[in-house]
Structures are given as C-alpha cells and as structure tokens.
Amino acid sequence: MGTVCDLEGRVQGQRGLYVLDGALIPGTTGACNPSMTIAAVAERAMDAIIAHDIDTLI
Template identity: 70%
Template sequence: MGTLCDLEGRVRGQRGLYVLDGALTPGTTGACNPSTTIAAVAERAMDHITATATATAIDIDIDIDIDTII
C-alpha cells in the first residue's frame, strides 16, 4: 500500500493486476502471524473486484447467438 499499489491492491499503471498477499501488508509483521490479516485484506479486495466487475458487466451489451455456440 505504498507507491506500487493503492488501498484496494491494484497495481498502478497495470489494469486488472492486483497484489493480494503479504507484499500488500505495510511494515514488518515479525511480531505476529499475519495470515489472518492477509486473508482479510484479500477478501476485502475480492469484494471490491467482484462488485466492480459486476457493475462493468452490466454496462456491456452482449449479443450472443446461442445456435452459433452449440
């Protein structure tokens, strides 16, 4: 959450690229096990990613001919 990523884990300048592991955690985690924090950060980011993807998908008009697929 410094210069490379924003608070949602998005890598600046790279559309669709996220960092959702321990590298996103600021500072040192040497005093405790950070696994719960990392999982919470990743889950929070996934909520944002899916909400954004859903909102984007709603705005796109997709015309698919089912006979062509089958």
C-alpha cells in the same frame, strides 16, 4: 505500497493486475503469524474488485 498499489491491491498502470498477499500490508509483521490478517485484507480487496472492476476487465 502506496506508490505501486492502491488499498485494493490494484497495481498502478497494469490493468487487471492485483497484489493480494502479505506485500499489501504496510510495515513489518514479524511479531506474529499474519496469515489471518492477510486473508482478511485479501477478502476485503476482492469484495471491492468484484464490485468495481469485474465489468471493466472483459
């Protein structure tokens, strides 16, 4: 995802567009159910988005 998104899921070159699903996790997650990991990554990203982006999108 490094060429498309940053660690908070911001899509490069698309203001206000975020990826906050399993696509944000690098590698494969075929060994187990990753739903809790995906939820944790999305929650972490939302904290950063709210803290840094909320005033720039309006």
